[in-house]
Amino acid sequence: MQQTDPVRRSTAPQVPPVHPRKLNKVPFVEFSDGRLQGVVSSGSDVTRVYVSSISAGDHGLDCSTNNNRPCGGLGASPCKHIQSLLAEAENQFGSARVARYLGIEVAEGGGLLGGLHPVRAKGQAAEVFSSFLRHLAYLELPVSVEPLSEMQWFPAGPVQL
Amino acid sequence: MVPGRAGAAVILADALNRVPEGLTEAMALVDGLDDALVHGLGRPDESHLSALANLAAVFAGSPLAEPVNEAVGKIEAGSVTDEHLLALAGARCALLGAAHDALLAGLDQALSRTRSELVALAPRRSAPAGVRSWLRELAITGWRGVDHEIAAAGARAVPGLLEDPQYRRLAVLVDGLAAELRAAAPVATQPQVPARRWADLWARALLTAQADVPVSPVNGRFLILGADLREHPTAFQVQVHGLLESGAEVRLARTSLTAAKVDTITGASVWRLLEDFPVLLTALAKHQSVELTGMPQTAFGDLLWDDSRAVAGEVTDPFATARVRLGGAVAASVAPLERHPAAILEPVLLEGYQTGEGRIDLGGAVLDVDPLPAAGPITPAMVAASSACIGLLRHDTGGWSVRPLAVQALVRKKPVEAHTGDWALGPTEPKAAKAEALAGAAVEVLRERAGRLLRK
Incomplete structure (x- = not known):
């Protein structure tokens, strides 16, 4: 008979596939360096993007363009870019994971945005932007026809925890 | 059986x-x-x-x-x-x-x-x-x-x-x-x-x-048994298992295509990343055999796929291939460092079994059924209703399991057949096709962003 001890299983991937979402507005979201950070496309200029971030724990907000100009909309409360970032992070990773990472206590019936206690903070716009470029660079890599047998450990399908 | x-x-x-x-x-x-x-x-x-x-x-x-x-x-x-x-x-x-x-x-x-x-x-x-x-x-x-x-x-x-x-x-x-x-x-x-x-x-x-794994060119007819799909946040791989007929000899052979991707490209859209391999993808989607001429193959049975050395052949039924030819096929040896129980993926044809809650009962041995990929049409319900299955026998956590690559089933008294590679050219089922069209735009959006931002 089968044993099903997850501690002794080789081929059960541990990262749940993210939920598919539209990428037009927020092409990139990641948890990194103690921040939820990402890139938000500008509504008016196709060559401009905003780099937005929310730090875990103290909810420090930052938003600027890729040319390092501060976002005019960011005041004491989150600008629309940060609101989009948070909403798309919820779509991609699920509310629970976002709340856990940022340390947001969600009031009953309230959303993540309502649980933020925002302050202004300096993010790492340049690092986030290069992280986004590294992300895009994956799509430039050629398809490999080598056996790459490591992928045996990553069968596609739902995660078995 | x-x-x-x-x-x-x-x-x-x-x-x-x-x-x-x-x-x-x-x-x-x-x-x-x-x-x-x-x-x-x-x-x-x-x-x-x-x-x-x-x-x-x-x-x-x-x-x-x-x-x-x-x-x-x-x-x-x-x-x-x-x-x-x-x-x-x-x-x-x-x-x-x-x-x-x-x-x-x-x-x-x-x-x-x-x-x-x-x-x-x-x-x-x-x-x-x-x-x-x-x-x-x-x-x-x-x-x-x-x-x-x-x-x-x-x-x-x-x-x-x-x-x-x-x-x-x-x-x-x-x-x-x-x-x-x-x-x-x-x-x-x-x-x-x-x-x-x-x-x-x-x-x-x-x-x-x-x-340096020895590689030599092979000729013959590649008869596809099925496709095994693998995925993590930055990679998608399809490994195609089949039989290579050259002359009177029949050998088990595999080929793997691995595309780099990002986490937001997932579900059936991953197939879009392999669009540069139309011969192989079409053969998967339309169940064609493939004629190979001078295709490089490693000493361990892996074809290093070159679409220009492959030509689509006639339509062939993978179940017929499995029933008639799989039994006598010679398998490749396993490279020394690849030897690991979890690396055992042996193509088999299972028939005449009973099914239950995520299990296939061969009468005497019970196999767990592996999770099924979102990029293919096989569902747990199809496996439960199935009477024949081409799958990979695997060993993990101290027991054997099967990963279905294709099933034949009776659903509402109608015979249905599904293969993991059926959606290689896009989902054939309307609801999945609609979802893929939406999610698949992710590939285009990111390529547009890459084109605009990476080469500045």
Whole structure:
């Protein structure tokens, strides 16, 4: 008979596939360096993007363009870019994971945005932007026809925890 | 099983139920090392030291005896170097290799499957220093000690690896492991740790050595049995299993295409990443055979796919291929470092079974059914209603399971058939096609962004 001890299983991937979402507005979201950070496309200029971030724990907000100009909309409360970032992070990773990472206590019936206690903070716009470029660079890599047998450990399908 | 195959079914069930001699003991030694890695080799306690001593003892008299003994002694004294870790990973690999050989020999015997002669290899180079130092830090800290910072350090080594095609394997492996550690960090807060899995990936990264595998051109007809789909956040792979007919000879053969991707490209859209291989994708979607001329193939049965050396042939039914030709096909040997129970993926045809809650009952042996990929049409309900299945027999967590590649079923009194590669040119089912059209735009959006921002 089968044993099903997850501690002794080789081929059960541990990262749940993210939920598919539209990428037009927020092409990139990641948890990194103690921040939820990402890139938000500008509504008016196709060559401009905003780099937005929310730090875990103290909810420090930052938003600027890729040319390092501060976002005019960011005041004491989150600008629309940060609101989009948070909403798309919820779509991609699920509310629970976002709340856990940022340390947001969600009031009953309230959303993540309502649980933020925002302050202004300096993010790492340049690092986030290069992280986004590294992300895009994956799509430039050629398809490999080598056996790459490591992928045996990553069968596609739902995660078995 | 269908009449005439009843004897074969009994033999297979017997083989699947049999535990090879020494397997339990070998796996217990592996578990001991894996548990020490959960805790960390930097400050092992008594139970971990005794597990490591047991591991060393079993290699007495073998070429590994000295390095493993020395590693265990040094770890006890509080020092951990790359050489020591390599010795432990080598010992672990040898035990799992022996387990693999015993399991596969039993299966080959039951399936009357012959295997070609083993090919010897000389490894050329190992992981670069940056990756080795990350692997060392992981071993010293232990999985329980992995925090956001250590987890992130792995991903930082990847862009450098990706620049060199020789390190693509390692890049794909390190990226997959690092993503799991990032998602689980801080690991101390997790209820449990996938100890064997992470030790597998860790040891593999340490031992991944590029070797010159002999490659020779082959001609013949490639008859597809099915496609196995693999995915992690930054890679998608389709591995196609089939039979290569050249003259009177029929051999099992595989081919793998691996595309780099990002986490937001998932579901059926992953097929879009392989659009440069229209002959193979069309053959999968339309169940065509493929005529190969001068296609490079490794000594281990892997076709290094070149679409320009492939021409679509006639439509062929994979179930007919499996029924008529699979039985006598010769399998390739397994490369030395690839030997691991979880690496056993043997194509089989199962028929005349009963199904239950995620299980296939062969009458005498029960197989768990693996999770099914979102990029293909097979659903758990189809497997439950199925009467025939082409699948890969696998061994994990001490038992056998099957990963379906194709099923024939009776759904609402109508015969249906589904193959994991059916959606290679896009989903054929309207609801899935609509979802793919929406999600598939992700590929285009990111390519547009890359075009605009990367080349500025």
